Each structure stands twice: as C-alpha cells, then as structure tokens.
Amino acid sequence: xxxxxxxxxxxxxxxxxxxxxxxxxxxxxxxxxxxxxxxxxxxxxxxxxxxxxxxxxxxxxxxxxxxxxxxxxxxxxxxxxxxxxxxxxxxxxxxxxxxxxxxxxxxxxxxxxxxxxxxxxxxxxxxxxxxxxxxxxxxxxxxxxxxxxxxxxxxxxxxxxxxxxxxxxxxxxxxxxxxxxxxxxxxxxxxxxxxxxxxxxxxxxxxxxxxxxxxxxxxxxxxxxxxxxxxxxxxxxxxxxxxxxxxxxxxxxxxxxxxxxxxxxxxxxxxxxxxxxxxxxxxxxxxxxxxxxxxxxxxxxxxxxxxxxxx
Numbered sequence: 001x002x003x004x005x006x007x008x009x010x011x012x013x014x015x016x017x018x019x020x021x022x023x024x025x026x027x028x029x030x031x032x033x034x035x036x037x038x039x040x041x042x043x044x045x046x047x048x049x050x051x052x053x054x055x056x057x058x059x060x061x062x063x064x065x066x067x068x069x070x071x072x073x074x075x076x077x078x079x080x081x082x083x084x085x086x087x088x089x090x091x092x093x094x095x096x097x098x099x100x101x102x103x104x105x106x107x108x109x110x111x112x113x114x115x116x117x118x119x120x121x122x123x124x125x126x127x128x129x130x131x132x133x134x135x136x137x138x139x140x141x142x143x144x145x146x147x148x149x150x151x152x153x154x155x156x157x158x159x160x161x162x163x164x165x166x167x168x169x170x171x172x173x174x175x176x177x178x179x180x181x182x183x184x185x186x187x188x189x190x191x192x193x194x195x196x197x198x199x200x201x202x203x204x205x206x207x208x209x210x211x212x213x214x215x216x217x218x219x220x221x222x223x224x225x226x227x228x229x230x231x232x233x234x235x236x237x238x239x240x241x242x243x244x245x246x247x248x249x250x251x252x253x254x255x256x257x258x259x260x261x262x263x264x265x266x267x268x269x270x271x272x273x274x275x276x277x278x279x280x281x282x283x284x285x286x287x288x289x290x291x292x293x294x295x296x297x298x299x300x301x302x303x304x305x306x307x308x309x310x311x
Contacts, residue, residue: 026271027099028055031063032116037169039064039116040177042162045071049108056102059270065120065136066094067113067188069158075106079142080262081269089147089154091188093135097217098142099266111158113181120178129182131210135189139200139209139248145192157184200247208233208243212252220259222283226252261297264290268306275302 032039045068049056059078068077070090076083077092079100084092094100102108121127130136135143147154161180167173193199200206215229223229229252230240240252248255260282267278279290294302 026273027266028058028060029063030060032114038165038174038177039119040165040181041112041114042158042165043112043114045069045108045110045112048112049102053102053104057104059099059101059266061097061099062094062114063096064114064116065096065130067135067185068092068094069111069113069154070108071111072109073106075103075108077102081265082142084142084144087146089151091145091147091154093138093143093188095136095142099270111162113158113161113184115181119174120181122178126178126182129185131214133185133189134192134197135185137210137213139213140198143192145188145195147191150191153187154184157187205243205246208235208240209247212240212244212255216256216259220256220263221281224256224260224283226256229256257297261294264294264302265298265305268302269309278302 068091070077070086070088070092072088073086074088075086077086077100078084079092079094079098086092117127117130120130157180161177161184164173164176164180211233212229215232219229226237226240230237233240237252244250244252244255250258264278264282267273267281268275271278273281275291276287279287282290284290284293291301294300294305298305300308
C-alpha cells in the first residue's frame with residue numbers, strides 16, 4: 001500500500017542523505033516499493049490524507065502516474081507552483097516527476113489511482129497510448145477535469161477497478177486491471193475533449209514536439225543545445241524550430257531554458273540544497289554561470305528567488 005511506499009522511501013532518502021548528501025534535504029521522491037503484487041493501486045484519499053498529511057502537504061514528486069479524484073470540496077491543489085482550483089468531482093492527472101502538494105487546510109475526500117509504465121505498458125500500443133494521452137501530456141497545463149454529469153459512470157468505473165484490486169492475485173488479475181484502467185482513462189479523455197480543451201492538430205509537427213519534449217525530460221540537466229536534440233531526432237534545427245513554433249508558439253531554445261528554470265525553481269523553493277549543488281545538478285560547470293543564467297531568465301539571483309519564495 002501507499003503507506004509502505006512512503007515509509008520505505010522516507011527510509012531510503014534518510015539513508016541516502018546520511019551517506020552522501022551532506023545533510024541537505026532535497027525534494028522527496030516516491031516510487032512503488034518492491035514486492036507489491038502489481039505496480040497499481042486504488043486508495044482512499046481521506047484515509048491517505050489522514051495518515052500522511054505531513055508527507056502529502058509538503059512538495060513531493062513520484063516516479064509513477066497519478067489520477068486524483070476529488071469528490072468533494074472547494075480547495076486548491078498545487079502542481080509546479082500553479083494552483084488548481086478543485087471543485088466537487090474534479091479529476092487531476094499528475095504526470096511523472098511533477099512536484100505537487102495537497103492543501104493543508106482541507107481533509108481530502110476522493111480516490112487516488114497510482115500506476116507505473118511497467119504495469120501499464122506491455123505492448124507498443126500501450127506505450128503509444130500513454131505518450132499521446134492528453135491526460136498526462138498536456139502541452140500547456142496540468143490536465144484536470146471537473147465533471148458536470150456522468151458522475152455515476154465514473155464512480156462505477158473506479159469501483160470496478162478498486163474491487164478487482166482487492167481480489168487475490170492470480171494469472172488474470174494484472175490483465176483485467178490494465179483493461180479496466182485503460183477503459184477509465186479513455187472515458188476521462190473523451191470527457192475532457194468535450195470540455196474547454198484546446199485540441200492540437202495531429203501531424204508531423206506534433207509528433208516532433210512530443211519527441212523533443214520526451215528527450216528534453218531525460219536530458220535537460222546535461223544537454224542544453226538545440227542542435228544536439230535535432231541531431232538525435234535526425235532533423236535540422238530549422239525543422240525543429242518550425243514544429244515548436246507552430247505547436248507551442250515558442251522556440252526550442254526557450255523550451256529548453258523553461259525546463260531548466262522550472263527544475264531550478266523547484267530545487268530552490270522546495271529543497272535546502274545549496275546554489276552550488278543545484279548548479280552542478282543542472283549541468284553548469286561553475287555556480288557563477290548558473291547565477292548569471294538564472295538572473296537572465298528570472299531577473300533575480302537564485303538566492304533572491306529562494307528568499308522571496310520563503311516569504
């Protein structure tokens with residue numbers, strides 16, 4: 001259960017800190033603990049929040065996908081410095097490694113669905129489904145959906161998943177859970193397309209942007225040159241610029257800078273790592289170069305940003 005995940009990874013982070021991080025705290029990162037029947041869970045949000053409020057209300061990230069269904073409330077949920085207004089029956093879709101935290105003033109009511117790539121992706125079509133899903137790959141915001149009708153359909157779909165997950169594990173369970181989960185995600189995606197979602201036209205440009213974003217997520221801390229990404233994609237810098245400008249209204253260079261700055265802000269705001277440590281973790285040869293880079297893109301120094309955020 002998530003309890004064992006949190007306890008296991010708090011212990012892991014404590015050991016890692018003792019061994020090599022000089023006592024500095026970084027952003028807590030959770031993953032599924034080894035030994036669970038499947039890397040999939042449906043959890044009660046109220047119980048989770050009650051037992052682990054401290055862990056959930058501080059900034060943290062995870063190596064798995066999260067579907068948060070807030071069934072009650074008017075509350076804020078925070079993802080990468082941006083508050084999401086939560087109305088009754090709101091789904092929030094948290095992509096891997098996003099930094100989030102729950103509202104400290106709210107006793108959450110709802111369900112939490114957790115799953116990994118390893119659980120969901122058994123065939124190439126599964127990988128493509130997750131890569132192209134507008135739930136976890138929204139190019140402009142953290143995807144969320146407030147239901148206005150069809151709530152019973154989703155209650156039943158989540159209940160089916162939850163009931164199956166409680167059965168004894170056998171040779172069929174993993175496949176059944178994957179099929180139920182895929183159906184739920186497809187229903188949610190259809191519902192989101194009916195809302196105010198802005199559809200990005202599919203085609204070669206979108207495919208290139210998604211490939212670029214995937215590479216960037218893996219390499220931003222050591223690869224800052226547009227030409228390096230273009231070469232890996234077997235296209236020219238000009239072709240990549242055309243694609244990102246058309247789809248995102250931005251150049252590849254700015255997208256790279258934005259991703260580096262997001263990670264820098266995450267670490268400055270949510271960890272006690274020094275500016276020097278952060279600069280090296282982001283691939284800068286010298287801390288002074290990082291300070292100049294940060295000031296160029298935020299008009300303040302890293303220390304000034306950290307102090308302003310704390311206040």
